[in-house]
Amino acid sequence: MTRHRRRGRALTVVLVGVACLALGGAIGWYAAYVSSGPSFGPAGNSGAEGDVAQLYTCGMHPTVIEKQPGDCPICHMKLTPVKAGAETDVDAGLERKVIYWRSPVLADFVSDRPGQDPRGMNLVPVYAPEGEVSAGPTVRIDPVVVQNMGVRTVLVRRGSLRTTLRTVGRVDYNEQAVAYVNTKFDGWIERLHVDQTGAPVERGDALFDVYAPRLYSAQEEYVAALRGVERLAGSPMPEALAEARRLADSARVQLRYLDVSDAQIAELEHTKEIRKTMTIFSPSRGIVTEKSVLEGAYITPDARLYTIADLSKVWVYVDVYEYQLPWVRVGQEARMSLPYVPDREFVGHVVYVYPYLETQTRVIKVRLEFDNPTLELKPGMYAGVTLHVDLGREALVIPREAYIDSGRRNVAFVDAGGGKFKPREVQLGVDLEDGQVEVVFGLDEGERVVTSGQFLLDTESRLKEAIAKASAPSNDAAAEATPRPVPSSGHGH
Structure with missing residues (x-):
């Protein structure tokens, strides 16, 4: 009996000791927890003060920042942890301006423009620190x-501010030096003096002889008026002489209106012989580029018989883009070269910038003018054009x-x-x-x-x-992190 009592006492002592050890461990753990206190860091920080929550980003889309691991919402790749210290110098690199807008109550709600959050609260701006103009964080x-x-x-x-504009030009006729040849009467071509295209002509060269009944009757009227003036030269009635001279002047003007030259009219006055045909002369010098008449052909006033173009000066059209327009101005020097004559450079100038835009190609047409005394530049050619520009500042x-x-x-x-x-x-x-x-x-x-x-x-x-x-703290997080004082009851104990 005594042996059993001794064993019971020893077991009781052991159990009491184990219970004391367990209670002491619990009290120690609680004391350590109370002494450590709650964490008042930014929302999402679980460590000591100064620790930063682990963030995750996508390697293909760095703007995707998440606070938990997972997949990228754009490409569905696995998010990778952001290296520690990646936030360093973020604040130091932002300019003093509104970088984004955030909700005062919803920590995860941010926007790039002012407005309201889903709860109807006005968004508040988040400013970058003062400093130089910047477009983002310092790297x-x-x-x-x-x-x-x-x-x-x-x-x-x-x-x-100097630049060089290089473009392609197209050589064309000088519109101001192109002449059309037609007649102001019906008739028949009796003879062609210039019977092929490409022939060079000078101003006053004979082009063709034409028979026209109207032209023939005009000659008759003029000769009759001249003879009437001669008959009345010694008349005692000055009124009759004046009327005869008026008729002669009217007949002379009619011949001029029919493109009869002054030399032909003078010859008619001298000989008073009416000719069956009249010769039509070239109105300008140049090259015959079009001929649509043959000997014996019947012509009318609306028929274009010849086209004569003076190629001593040619126009060159180039296209420039909208952003190049400030570099182009009238009078500017232009240089042009032909691909098959690499050692020759032609010098011209800008004569006109067209005041409209080609809607399909989005270019502006510019007209250049070049001297062409040797006729090397031929309409229809393409050439390289260079414009050297200096804005003078x-x-x-x-x-x-x-x-x-x-x-x-x-x-x-x-x-x-x-x-x-x-x-x-x-x-x-x-x-x-x-x-x-x-x-x-x-x-x-x-x-x-x-x-x-x-x-x-x-x-x-x-x-x-x-x-x-992503790591900007919200008002709620700041409020939660701020210790709140316990109100006093006013009673002592």
């Missing part, structure tokens, strides 16, 4: 990575590859040193020669801009901006 990259990426930079410099210039055109804005990356690159929104002017472009504002002379690797920097900048938006 910080290790110098070794920069070298491996092949990032190259150039200086923003000031240069003259200087401006900041950068290479065309130094900016990214997103369709809505142009962004250049400025090298801030130490592996930092700041995106800067720039406004561009006219395109220059040698691949340069004018900078209206956004950059300063002497700054260095990136000319290669901008797309990698742009991707990194967009990623940081998305992280900044």
